[in-house]
Amino acid sequence: MSKFYSKLALKAFPYTPGEQPTDKKYIKLNSNENPYPPSPTVSKAIQEEIHKLNLYSDPEATVLVKALADYHHVKEDNVFAGNGSDEVLAFAFAAFFAGKAILCPDITYNFYFTFAKYYESEFIEVPLQDDLSVNPADYNWERFKKLHPRSQFGGIVLPNPNAPSGIYLQLSEIEKIVQANPDGVVLIDEAYIDFGEESAASLIDQYDNLLIVQTFSKSRSLAGLRIGFAIGNAELIKGMKRIKDSYNSFTVDRLAMYGAVAALKDEDYFVEMKNRITATRETVTKKLQKAGFTLTNSKGSFIFMTHKDIPATYLYEQLKKEGVLVRHYKQPRINNYLRVSIGSDEEMNIFCDIIDRLITETKV
Amino acid sequence: MSKFYSKLALKAFPYTPGEQPTDKKYIKLNSNENPYPPSPTVSKAIQEEIHKLNLYSDPEATVLVKALADYHHVKEDNVFAGNGSDEVLAFAFAAFFAGKAILCPDITYNFYFTFAKYYESEFIEVPLQDDLSVNPADYNWERFKKLHPRSQFGGIVLPNPNAPSGIYLQLSEIEKIVQANPDGVVLIDEAYIDFGEESAASLIDQYDNLLIVQTFSKSRSLAGLRIGFAIGNAELIKGMKRIKDSYNSFTVDRLAMYGAVAALKDEDYFVEMKNRITATRETVTKKLQKAGFTLTNSKGSFIFMTHKDIPATYLYEQLKKEGVLVRHYKQPRINNYLRVSIGSDEEMNIFCDIIDRLITETKV
Numbered sequence: 001m002s003k004f005y006s007k008l009a010l011k012a013f014p015y016t017p018g019e020q021p022t023d024k025k026y027i028k029l030n031s032n033e034n035p036y037p038p039s040p041t042v043s044k045a046i047q048e049e050i051h052k053l054n055l056y057s058d059p060e061a062t063v064l065v066k067a068l069a070d071y072h073h074v075k076e077d078n079v080f081a082g083n084g085s086d087e088v089l090a091f092a093f094a095a096f097f098a099g100k101a102i103l104c105p106d107i108t109y110n111f112y113f114t115f116a117k118y119y120e121s122e123f124i125e126v127p128l129q130d131d132l133s134v135n136p137a138d139y140n141w142e143r144f145k146k147l148h149p150r151s152q153f154g155g156i157v158l159p160n161p162n163a164p165s166g167i168y169l170q171l172s173e174i175e176k177i178v179q180a181n182p183d184g185v186v187l188i189d190e191a192y193i194d195f196g197e198e199s200a201a202s203l204i205d206q207y208d209n210l211l212i213v214q215t216f217s218k219s220r221s222l223a224g225l226r227i228g229f230a231i232g233n234a235e236l237i238k239g240m241k242r243i244k245d246s247y248n249s250f251t252v253d254r255l256a257m258y259g260a261v262a263a264l265k266d267e268d269y270f271v272e273m274k275n276r277i278t279a280t281r282e283t284v285t286k287k288l289q290k291a292g293f294t295l296t297n298s299k300g301s302f303i304f305m306t307h308k309d310i311p312a313t314y315l316y317e318q319l320k321k322e323g324v325l326v327r328h329y330k331q332p333r334i335n336n337y338l339r340v341s342i343g344s345d346e347e348m349n350i351f352c353d354i355i356d357r358l359i360t361e362t363k364v
Numbered sequence: 365m366s367k368f369y370s371k372l373a374l375k376a377f378p379y380t381p382g383e384q385p386t387d388k389k390y391i392k393l394n395s396n397e398n399p400y401p402p403s404p405t406v407s408k409a410i411q412e413e414i415h416k417l418n419l420y421s422d423p424e425a426t427v428l429v430k431a432l433a434d435y436h437h438v439k440e441d442n443v444f445a446g447n448g449s450d451e452v453l454a455f456a457f458a459a460f461f462a463g464k465a466i467l468c469p470d471i472t473y474n475f476y477f478t479f480a481k482y483y484e485s486e487f488i489e490v491p492l493q494d495d496l497s498v499n500p501a502d503y504n505w506e507r508f509k510k511l512h513p514r515s516q517f518g519g520i521v522l523p524n525p526n527a528p529s530g531i532y533l534q535l536s537e538i539e540k541i542v543q544a545n546p547d548g549v550v551l552i553d554e555a556y557i558d559f560g561e562e563s564a565a566s567l568i569d570q571y572d573n574l575l576i577v578q579t580f581s582k583s584r585s586l587a588g589l590r591i592g593f594a595i596g597n598a599e600l601i602k603g604m605k606r607i608k609d610s611y612n613s614f615t616v617d618r619l620a621m622y623g624a625v626a627a628l629k630d631e632d633y634f635v636e637m638k639n640r641i642t643a644t645r646e647t648v649t650k651k652l653q654k655a656g657f658t659l660t661n662s663k664g665s666f667i668f669m670t671h672k673d674i675p676a677t678y679l680y681e682q683l684k685k686e687g688v689l690v691r692h693y694k695q696p697r698i699n700n701y702l703r704v705s706i707g708s709d710e711e712m713n714i715f716c717d718i719i720d721r722l723i724t725e726t727k728v
Contacts, residue, residue, distance in 0.1 A: 002599040004549050004573065005606075006462035006518070008483070014609030017423050034418045043414045046619070050407045053623070054398045054585035059381050083447060086612040098370035118610040119372070154370070185368050209368065221418035224618030235366040242369075245378030246482040248450040254588030255410070255619050259417070 013117040015110065018327060027347050030325040032192075032302050034221040035344040036276070038259070039269040042222070045262035046255045057254040059245075064252065067261045068229055072201050077234040080241065081260075083251040085191055085215035085228030088240075090115060092211060092230060095239035096185040097121045100154025103139055107132065107334055109163045109189065122151050132165040132296055132304075132334075134158065136173040140180045155184030155209070160200070161192050164329065164339040166298025168197045175200075178207045185236065187211045192300035194219030194270075196278050201231045208233040218301050219274050220263045227252065227260040277301050281342045287352050291359055306337045310362055315355070322354050377481040379474065382691055391711050394689040396556075396666050398585040399708040400640070402623070403633040406586070409626035410619045421618040423609075428616065431625045432593055436565050441598040444605065445624075447615040449555055449579035449592030452604075454479060456575060456594060459603035460549040461485045464518025467503055471496065471698055473527045473553065486515050496529040496660055496668075496698075498522065500537040504544045519548030519573070524564070525556050528693065528703040530662025532561045539564075542571045549600065551575045556664035558583030558634075560642050565595045572597040582665050583638050584627045591616065591624040641665050645706045651716050655723055670701045674726055679719070686718050 001010060018031040061081040069076045082088040093115040101122035104112050116123035126138050141153045156177060161168040178186045178200075186209055193199050193214065201212045211232035217223035230240060244251065263270070281303060285295055288305055296304045306312060315338060316328040327339040342348065365374060382395040425445040433440045446452040457479040465486035468476050480487035490502045505517045520541060525532040542550045542564075554576055557563050565576045575596035581587035594604060608615065627634070645667060649659055652669055660668045670676060679702060680692040691703040706712065 002603055003547075004460050004519075004600065005603050006458065006460055006464060006483075008462040009459040009603045009606050012606045012610040014606050015613055016609075017420070017613045020420075020422065028419075031420055033420060036418060037415045038417050042417065043411075046414055047407075047411065049588070050410055051401045053402050053406065053588040054400060055392075056381070056384075056395055056397060056581070056587040057590070058384065083615055083617075084612060086614070090611045094370065095373040096368050096370055098372040100370060114610050119370075155368075183367075217420070223420040224413070224417040226421070226614055226617040236368065239366055239369050239373045242373050242376045242378050245380075246376040246478050247454045248448060249379060249381045250450070250590055251447055251615075253447075253590040253617065253620060256617060 008118070011117065013114050015114040019325065021325070024323065027324045027343060027350060029341040029343050029347065029351060030327045031223075032218060032300070032341045033223050034218060034273070034277070034301065035342070035347060036221055036273050038221040039263050039266035041262040041266045042259045045258040049254050049258050053254060055254070057250050057252060057257055059249040061252045061257050064227075064257045064260050067264050068231075071264055072231055074201065074204060074231055075234070077237060078204060078231055080230040080237045081252055082228050082244070084217060084226040085189070085213050086111060087251060088213050088228040088230050089189065091240045091243045092185070092187055092213065093119045093121065094243040096236070097154035099152070101148055101151035102154045102157055103141070103144065104157045105134060105162060107165070107331065109159055112157050121154060122148070124148070128165070133167050134162060134169050136169065136177050139177045141184060142180070153184045156181060156186045157189065158187070159189035159191065161197065161299045163192070163300065164302070164304050164327070164334070164337070165296045166192070166300035166302060166304055167296055168299040171198050171200055171203075175203060178203065178210050182209060185209050185211055187213060190214045191218055194274055195281070195299060195301050196274075197299050204232050208235065211236050216260050216263060220260070220270065221273065222260065222263060225256045225259050227256055277342050280345055280348055284342065284348050284352060288355065291356060302339050302341045304337055304339050310359065312336045312338050315358060318358050319351070319354060324351055324354060372482070375481065377478050379478040383689065385689070388687065391688045391707060391714060393705040393707050393711065393715060394691045395587075396582060396664070396705045397587050398582060398637065398641070398665065399706070399711060400585055400637050402585040403627050403630035405626040405630045406623045409622040413618050413622050417618060419618070421614050421616060421621060423613040425616045425621050428591075428621045428624050431628050432595075435628055436595055438565065438568060438595055439598070441601060442568060442595055444594040444601045445616055446592050446594075446608070448581060448590040449553070449577050450475060451615060452577050452592040452594050453553065455604045455607045456549070456551055456577065457483045457485065458607040460600070461518035463516070465508075465512055465515035466518045466521055467505070467508065468521045469498060469526060471529070471695065473523055476521050485518060486512070488512070492529070497531050498526060498533050500533065500541050503541045505548060506544070517548045520545060520550045521553065522551070523553035523555065525561065525663040527555070527664065528666070528668050528691070528698070528701070529660040530556070530664035530666060530668055531660055532663040535562050535564055535567075539567060542567065542574050546573060549573050549575055551577060554578045555582055558638055559645070559663060559665050560638075561663050568596050572599065575600050580624050580627060584624070584634065585637065586624065586627060589620045589623050591620055641706050644709055644712055648706065648712050648716060652719065655720060666703050666705045668701055668703050674723065676700045676702050679722060682722050683715070683718060688715055688718060
């Protein structure tokens with residue numbers, strides 16, 4: 001690498017997003033994008049701001065922060081808005097986990113490992129159970145302290161539902177983890193929480209060490225607009241602002257801010273779209289189970305599937321040939337699984353038809 | 365501060381953007397915003413993308429990178445696009461200056477100091493000359509090496525034109541600095557280069573240690589859209605990508621990318637607007653000189669003015685009372701100056717009238 005690179009650049013372990021091949025038109029079921037466009041109100045809100053683009057956006061994103069605070073029944077100083085939940089996670093890592101030890105599932109969103117490398121966090125993997133579920137009792141720093149006597153505890157990073165399994169941990173279990181670790185920040189990444197389950201945001205008034213991260217990329221159909229946010233104790237939010245203002249004061253642009261507010265206010269559309277996706281998820285799950293697949297109990301906008309007789313790599317390759325992209329991880333324990341985003345009913349019918357055909361061919 | 369903060373959060377020295385009071389409507393001449401809206405083509409480009417916002421943007425921002433490469437006659441791998449030039453600068457600091465020593469003017473864009481604190485760079489101030497101009501001969505690591513024997517040289521950060529003086533350094537002088545420091549990255553921040561002067565981007569093929577940073581916030585009227593970019597040797601660009609992909613893969617959103625491409629392609633509008641602003645700058649400069657002010661030879665979209673008899677703080681306060689915001693820095697050497705963004709002719713007439721009145725009152 002170049003002689004000009006800093007140690008930070010040399011030791012970095014950059015994340016690789018899902019593939020975006022451009023050789024032909026694919027049905028993209030590999031990035032957990034919402035198959036439906038955003039609320040029509042988003043378009044109107046954005047158009048009203050275009051002629052003001054010569055003016056800087058509000059560095060505090062006040063309008064959005066206020067809307068989020070109202071929506072989640074918290075105060076404005078409990079909310080931080082950023083450029084996608086990846087940025088919000090990066091700021092949280094910088095603010096609370098840099099140079100410290102964190103507990104994290106061994107199988108989860110891979111970007112956490114990238115953040116840990118970048119911010120020199122000690123990344124302590126906590127293995128999921130055999131069924132890929134989280135055992136809440138495992139997330140207790142007291143148990144790890146003796147093995148890591150020189151480490152300073154930063155906290156816990158846990159997505160709920162977890163990725164790529166989609167398995168949801170009950171709120172009461174999350175609360176136990178928060179209670180068991182008063183000296184660390186418990187970050188719950190709720191990227192997929194809107195697809196049917198309950199957020200832990202309701203607990204932030206009781207615990208100063210709980211930080212919730214959510215995104216507009218999935219349930220709000222705004223992956224291309226880059227809006228994520230955190231909800232937590234005011235001191236935690238202040239810490240994240242210290243990081244943001246050391247880096248880039250204006251990460252949420254003018255169109256993104258007003259577009260997000262409009263999306264948040266169209267509750268009917270939001271509910272309709274998420275119901276549509278969860279209904280499709282249940283239909284597809286049943287079809288695949290019938291076809292002999294085992295699926296985790298996913299509460300996300302995706303399914304996680306495996307077949308005891310047919311290798312996931314084979315299915316992945318065949319689907320790609322047929323123009324359907326899904327996600328396959330080369331990681332141990334899950335390398336015989338596929339993660340498939342829930343697309344429209346039409347897309348999922350095509351997907352299921354290909355799967356049925358592949359299974360029939362394999363049997364012959 | 366909170367017990368949960370990392371050292372990174374504790375030692376941070378967050379930047380404060382220009383004030384944005386909301387108590388009444390101001391003529392805002394304090395943030396170097398362009399007074400004119402973006403090209404009408406931007407609006408069209410953005411509207412075409414809104415219904416696709418459910419899809420992620422391209423993490424490489426390929427369309428924009430290609431357009432920038434064409435525009436600046438470089439290759440695609442010489443271009444990096446980010447969320448405003450602040451983000452691009454942050455990534456450059458992380459990639460090349462983290463933990464190393466940098467040379468920087470004592471009076472310049474204050475965010476450099478924030479970046480240096482955040483990335484633990486040793487910030488070596490090089491005093492501007494008495495007339496606030498840069499002496500190129502001062503920017504030579506050989507001269508500093510003996511005083512900093514244990515420091516690793518990272519490079520030089522120099523805006524051209526410099527801020528807030530607006531003074532431009534000839535390209536031949538920039539080239540001498542690049543030649544004199546082959547072991548460091550010479551970062552030229554050209555945020556204001558479009559208002560009349562020549563970019564050093566033409567030199568990147570000759571020097572592997574030259575990095576140019578520009579923005580769409582000023583000359584392209586897109587401060588609210590957050591687009592900045594860097595041009596440099598492919599190895600430098602790769603280093604910045606390593607940092608970006610350790611932090612947030614998608615910092616340029618879908619609307620920003622296509623909006624920026626549209627702005628870049630409307631050359632006629634761009635030329636017309638920048639000519640309008642430079643013409644206003646020259647008119648206002650003459651008026652103020654006539655009124656007894658001393659101004660630096662600003663080549664930016666702002667002027668930097670001082671009066672030997674009237675304190676800048678007084679002018680700042682009076683202007684604010686009259687509904688005109690300008691920028692006053694409490695910093696030594698420039699605390700009797702005001703930085704005034706070039707607004708529309710109408711706005712500048714109001715500004716000049718107030719100034720004239722204040723001067724007459726002071727004389728009485």
